Amino acid sequence: MKYHIEPNTVQETLVIPLMTRKVCSEKYPDLFNDEEAARICGSLDYDFSSREKLMNSTAGLFGALEVAQRQFDLLYEVKDYLKKHPKAAVVNLGCGLDDTFRKADNGLCLGYNVDFPDVIQIRKDILPDKERELSLGYDLNDYTWMDRINASEGAVFIASGVFYYLKTFRVKELLKAMSERFPGGVIAFDACNSFGAGMMRHTWLKEAGITDVKAYFSLDDENDLNFWSERFSSVTSKSYMRGYRDIYPRLGLIYKIMVQFCDRFVNMKIIRIEFRKDRLF
Numbered sequence: 001m002k003y004h005i006e007p008n009t010v011q012e013t014l015v016i017p018l019m020t021r022k023v024c025s026e027k028y029p030d031l032f033n034d035e036e037a038a039r040i041c042g043s044l045d046y047d048f049s050s051r052e053k054l055m056n057s058t059a060g061l062f063g064a065l066e067v068a069q070r071q072f073d074l075l076y077e078v079k080d081y082l083k084k085h086p087k088a089a090v091v092n093l094g095c096g097l098d099d100t101f102r103k104a105d106n107g108l109c110l111g112y113n114v115d116f117p118d119v120i121q122i123r124k125d126i127l128p129d130k131e132r133e134l135s136l137g138y139d140l141n142d143y144t145w146m147d148r149i150n151a152s153e154g155a156v157f158i159a160s161g162v163f164y165y166l167k168t169f170r171v172k173e174l175l176k177a178m179s180e181r182f183p184g185g186v187i188a189f190d191a192c193n194s195f196g197a198g199m200m201r202h203t204w205l206k207e208a209g210i211t212d213v214k215a216y217f218s219l220d221d222e223n224d225l226n227f228w229s230e231r232f233s234s235v236t237s238k239s240y241m242r243g244y245r246d247i248y249p250r251l252g253l254i255y256k257i258m259v260q261f262c263d264r265f266v267n268m269k270i271i272r273i274e275f276r277k278d279r280l281f
């Protein structure tokens with residue numbers, strides 16, 4: 001049985017990171033090793049041909065590397081949080097078919113995967129919930145998903161390639177609400193500046209039906225986040241490609257130039273926000 005992914009929807013975008021993990025595991029086995037991604041791609045009823053063609057081009061493969069590296073970075077953040085909070089909730093927002101919880105699972109933590117109900121329906125067939133794992137079908141803008149999270153031992157959230165599909169004010173409200181609801185929690189997510197979002201306008205965002213890119217999330221200066229909520233105790237950022245493991249020395253000259261371009265002009269970063277520990281009341 002193959003699972004259909006509807007084209008030209010926000011949900012379709014889950015195919016992109018999945019494919020990048022498959023392609024990068026084939027092309028850069030010394031850096032990536034994700035056999036699950038290949039298995040999951042194989043279980044989808046989806047025409048991969050045009051994306052495969054793109055990822056075989058120089059620019060396309062570079063984009064794939066970035067997206068695959070992003071998962072590595074966010075997995076690092078999850079594992080880092082679990083060192084101090086081994087029984088914490090690991091919450092993957094806009095999870096698609098990403099299995100970061102399983103890659104980080106220490107046998108004690110709790111895993112939550114949140115995405116639209118139709119995505120979660122497919123996910124439950126392809127990646128059935130395991131022990132201590134719960135997949136939840138919600139629109140992230142409907143905060144009742146928060147009621148389902150047991151954060152009594154801490155919570156670490158990731159959102160990988162997700163906030164670009166939310167309007168900026170929605171991301172702000174969501175992060176504020178989370179900081180109030182999950183004291184001592186941490187969220188890590190990827191961001192780029194408005195120039196980068198403008199570039200995406202012609203590709204992924206357009207395919208997802210987003211044309212009014214200006215209203216959607218991008219970040220020209222991460223210091224702005226400090227003013228979003230008094231409950232953020234720390235906002236830090238790192239480069240995608242160099243901040244967690246530096247893959248720059250491993251790359252050829254053209255990709256080295258592209259990394260520098262992205263760091264300097266697109267401001268592609270992993271943002272990490274810590275929520276204050278003290279409770280509101």
Ligand SMILES: C[S@@+](CC[C@H](N)C(=O)[O-])C[C@H]1O[C@@H](n2cnc3c(N)ncnc32)[C@H](O)[C@@H]1O
Nearest residue numbers: 011013014017094095096098116139140160161
């Ligand atoms: C580019 S995909 C990334 C999937 C996954 N994070 C990964 O890295 O493989 C974006 C995901 O965000 C989900 N998404 C976007 N907006 C959402 C919303 N408002 N509520 C829930 N999920 C959302 C989409 O359904 C899709 O699965």
